[in-house]
Amino acid sequence: MVDIRAERARMSMRRRLGEYLVDAGVLSETQLKEALALQEEQHGFLGQILIEQGWITDKQLCQVISQAMNINCVSIDSVLISEEVISLISNSLAVTCQILPLFVHNNILYLAMENPRDTGVIQLVEYETRMQVKPLMAPLCQLNEAIAAYYHVDDTDKREPTGHSGTCDIDITPHITREIGFGQRKRLGNILVEAGLLTDEQLKHALELQKRRKGFLGKMLVDIGWISEDELCQALSDTLQIESVDLNEVHIDLQARKYVTDSLAASSNIFPLFTEGDTLYIAMENPLDSGVVLYLNYLTQKEIEPLVAPPHQIRALIQKYYPSVL
Incomplete structure (x- = not known):
């Protein structure tokens, strides 16, 4: 089933990533236009298409996204990863979400991610490991090759190399195609600002508070008293066109x-x-x-x-x- 809202959001993210690459001088407007057309046909990750065309390298892609997100980019090849650290993350989570634990320092787990703004995955890893997670960007080829080396990857998750310059031997997208999401937390906040339930200043304060408390943004806003749970649910429901339910009235199997x-x-x-x-x-x-x-x-x-x-x-x-x- 096709989610029109999600597709529009992905289109916005793709264009934004392309604009970052053009602004950084590693891609021309003509190349971006052609790549977006190819993406509409192939339904793949924009970065992958650009690499396969030989227009950028995976390291250039990593650096541009890293600068756009203000998140450090690391070369996995320069990191010595222990088996003890690898065991912190399950095979299914690593392969599905394209994440790789690198090292632990002061009870902080440094995690290489394809999408370092994926707060759902970060929260899950923090719960599973009981550690704070520090997300890092990594070149996609390096990330995929390392995941394949340290974890079990089915043959169905691989593909033959295309032969284009700059490609790697395994697919640089995961089993489920994921898009680069710029600021997952801020999107929820922006919805509330646009709905008139939150000011820009309140959102900025709440995001800073969330970094220290490591909790759900919505719950934090409710706890502070800036919005009610009903307002939170209604804003999300109206904006995303997703049904809002009262769990006291829903049949649960x-x-x-x-x-x-x-x-x-x-x-x-x-x-x-x-x-x-x-x-x-x-x-x-x-x-x-x-x-x-x-x-x-x-x-x-x-x-x-x-x-x-x-x-x-x-x-x-x-x-x-x-x-x-x-």
């Missing part, structure tokens, strides 16, 4: 719990409600957490349909139906 582990439910504040055919309906505090949606899609092999629900209702269900969660 407890068999659906098998699709979501307790750690994923607790770390991402989501709860599986029911299935209809090949679709799994998930109550989410923040349906913008695309990393969680894609991860569930990969694990369950089902279409994931997010529903917006009040955060406190989701937490109450998790505590009730997942006994291991305190």
